[in-house]
Amino acid sequence: MIHAQVTDRDAAAARSPIEVAMYLRSRGWVTRERDAVCVQWTKDVDGEEYEVVQPIDSGLRDYSPRILDVLRTLGIVEQRSQLDVLRDISHVSMDIHSIRAFPADSPPGMIGLDDGVQAFESLRNVIVAAACSVSASQPQAVQPARKPAEVLRFLRDVRIGPSAEGSFIVTAHTLIPPRLSSDGGALEPSEPFERRVSLRVYDAVRAAYNAANEALDSVDGLDAFTTSVRRGVSANLCEALVGLGGEAGHPFELELSLAASRPLLQRKIAPVRFRHDHLPVLQAAAQELRERVAEEGVVVTGSVVRLHREGSGSGEISIAGTVDGDDRLRRVWMNLSADYYLQATRAHEQMVNVSVRGDLVRRGTRIFLRNPAGFRIVPDGDGD
Known part of the structure; x- marks a missing residue:
């Protein structure tokens, strides 16, 4: 050869x-x-x-x-x-996460523009979900929109690597401090944050894969996702995995290659391959987790686009705006006390933005803010 x-x-x-x-x-x-x-x-x-x-x-x-x-x-x-x-x-000092996508009707090594952009964004979201899981003091089924400073610092050092031969492949590279002692490569409490994130990515993705298989075989299969939260499974991770499948839900495979400068001799890391039928299960699991668990203490900022109440007491409004830490435009529904409702009415009439804090939950296709507090009109030029 x-x-x-x-x-x-x-x-x-x-x-x-x-x-x-x-x-x-x-x-x-x-x-x-x-x-x-x-x-x-x-x-x-x-x-x-x-x-x-x-x-x-x-x-x-x-x-x-x-x-x-x-x-x-x-x-x-x-x-x-x-x-x-x-x-x-x-790559000797880098942990490498590789996503190999298998889109239909595309030449080898190519993918549709929209699916390609989504693949990069979804890979980022997979890594963010794992980093938040490592950073959190306890497992979270729904991660907060505002990411910890430790996670944001980590993300600045993650790099996108060059494409490789074969089907469409995207890679993320994380620089790992070398292991200077010859301790056999066992995972220690002193393992750097970067390595713990790499392993959490793999373990959480593997746990989500196993949970999806269980859900396909069991009537109560979605419970497998809630019991896997301690391993890093979250609504955020499941949504990111669905995104890797693109619009058509094509199969994809995740692989982890650990930096040779810091080996883990006791770990066997085989690729994890998701099929088309896994993706609807992951999407349902993400929705289920978001409906069961509130995202606490978030701030919604935007304009009041709907008002409804009967009589002079409390009433329901909806805000078209953003949740802190997330630039996506979303519509959020909530029930307000009489005083807050009057403020919302004035804001709607004056066409000014408002801000309110509460706990975010999903109910079907709608997003609701429970326990709204601190409702206020946002002055011009105030982005907080």
């Missing part, structure tokens, strides 16, 4: 000495000698010893030819393409 070779010196020079060293160590190479400019690594394969000389200063004039030599030897030892080896060196 002929494997592709790397001849691009710029591509080789872009790999740092640290990346190369971490890759070699993760593949079982051991250091024999070290001097001021290079490290000699060796590895025994079926009784035959192989050797590579890794430069430790990327400023050397012959740095890229030396890296190309390392790639040639690794390609021989691993019996695979140098391009694949180079890619894995580039």
